[in-house]
Amino acid sequence: MNKLVKGSIAAAAGIALLLGGAGTFALWNANTEVAAASVTSGTLALTPSGTGTWTDITNGRNAAISDVSQFKIVPGNKLRFTQTMKIDASGNDLVADLTYSAASITGSLKNVAVTTMGVSSAAGSSALPAGVTADTATAGSFVVRPVAAGSTTAVVTFVVELPQATDGAASMNGTLDLSKLTFTLKQRAIA
Amino acid sequence: MSRHGTTQRRHRAEPVRGARGLGGLVRPLWSATGIVVIGLLAIVATAGGTYALFGTSATTSASVVTSGSAGVAVTSVSALDVAKLGPGRSVSGTFTVRNTGTVPLALRLTGTAPTSTDAAVVGELRATAAVLRSGTACTITTAGTSARASSLDTGSSWTTLPAGQSLTGCLVLTLDSDAPATVQSKSALVGFVLAGTQVAP
Numbered sequence: 334m335n336k337l338v339k340g341s342i343a344a345a346a347g348i349a350l351l352l353g354g355a356g357t358f359a360l361w362n363a364n365t366e367v368a369a370a371s372v373t374s375g376t377l378a379l380t381p382s383g384t385g386t387w388t389d390i391t392n393g394r395n396a397a398i399s400d401v402s403q404f405k406i407v408p409g410n411k412l413r414f415t416q417t418m419k420i421d422a423s424g425n426d427l428v429a430d431l432t433y434s435a436a437s438i439t440g441s442l443k444n445v446a447v448t449t450m451g452v453s454s455a456a457g458s459s460a461l462p463a464g465v466t467a468d469t470a471t472a473g474s475f476v477v478r479p480v481a482a483g484s485t486t487a488v489v490t491f492v493v494e495l496p497q498a499t500d501g502a503a504s505m506n507g508t509l510d511l512s513k514l515t516f517t518l519k520q521r522a523i524a
Numbered sequence: 525m526s527r528h529g530t531t532q533r534r535h536r537a538e539p540v541r542g543a544r545g546l547g548g549l550v551r552p553l554w555s556a557t558g559i560v561v562i563g564l565l566a567i568v569a570t571a572g573g574t575y576a577l578f579g580t581s582a583t584t585s586a587s588v589v590t591s592g593s594a595g596v597a598v599t600s601v602s603a604l605d606v607a608k609l610g611p612g613r614s615v616s617g618t619f620t621v622r623n624t625g626t627v628p629l630a631l632r633l634t635g636t637a638p639t640s641t642d643a644a645v646v647g648e649l650r651a652t653a654a655v656l657r658s659g660t661a662c663t664i665t666t667a668g669t670s671a672r673a674s675s676l677d678t679g680s681s682w683t684t685l686p687a688g689q690s691l692t693g694c695l696v697l698t699l700d701s702d703a704p705a706t707v708q709s710k711s712a713l714v715g716f717v718l719a720g721t722q723v724a725p
Contacts, residue, residue, distance in 0.1 A: 377580050379581065379582040385586055391725045401587050405627075407626075416586075418582060507590065509590075514585075515581050517580070
């Protein structure tokens with residue numbers, strides 16, 4: 334084998350070695366740990382407390398309904414469902430919308446009955462819970478912001494009304510299925 | 525090229541002839557790496573929940589609300605013996621009304637406009653409608669809401685019938701005492717409508 338070939342082989346071998354030696358051509362680097370402390374995330378939770386109750390509030394009444402499945406609603410009736418809930422909300426920039434899912438309501442009376450959601454700090458009170466304000470842009474919706482305690486108790490009401498002018502053919506022997514009525518709490522994107 | 529010189533150039537991390545060839549090989553590795561990193565970021569950005577805002581929901585068992593119904597049925601209409609009708613004479617008959625719905629109904633009885641062929645006859649008839657109380661009979665002297673048969677209107681407060689209940693109504697027809705002879709042996713269709721309206725809760 335001549336020198337030229339030997340030199341080529343040696344160079345190739347050298348190149349192969351260099352390629353195999355990963356750190357041989359690495360640029361300088363240095364690293365060190367910085368104690369920047371830990372970051373924790375906030376919370377957002379909505380939890381029912383106890384069993385909800387029904388009340389007949391037609392024309393100013395305040396009559397408890399023991400079994401709403403036995404109550405036959407007619408045009409002019411107004412019934413109220415009341416459910417206490419715990420709202421957990423924490424986060425420096427947390428703003429969330431409290432509302433209900435219209436899709437969770439089914440039945441032939443869905444497009445006939447008028448439904449309204451309300452929130453208060455206690456049953457029978459008109460005051461809003463701590464951290465909760467009415468949404469001025471969307472009627473019947475509420476805005477939740479964190480409070481110092483991290484959680485607040487809200488009495489959520491859901492009123493069902495069959496307007497007096499309701500057409501009989503469309504509303505007789507109908508149903509409004511609220512067995513899966515769902516309330517939602519969704520964070521708003523940080524502005 | 526000496527072996528010593530090659531070593532020196534390697535320490536200075538300057539590309540030498542051989543290394544230049546390697547440098548050509550190193551650059552695509554960076555580029556490739558960069559692309560991979562970007563790709564990973566892109567995948568993460570589109571992977572749904574990683575960047576979702578906080579959200580929660582609570583389902584309550586608020587039960588099913590059902591609506592009632594309103595219905596009225598008129599049955600057992602007794603035949604009026606109109607053959608006995610003469611000027612100043614009356615005939616009476618009864619009918620049964622049943623509330624077949626689930627709500628109390630306010631009942632109203634109204635007369636219907638006669639057809640042109642019998643308007644003259646109906647125009648000589650007077651009708652009296654009354655709700656029979658228990659133990660009373662329907663006779664030609666029974667008092668009640670009275671008017672020309674075709675324009676009879678008891679008003680919406682005539683009576684209220686609870687759900688599932690029935691009542692007996694009395695109808696008296698009287699031919700005017702001054703009815704002309706031209707209405708003799710004439711027939712006319714005398715119609716009435718009974719309407720039930722839900723009593724507001």
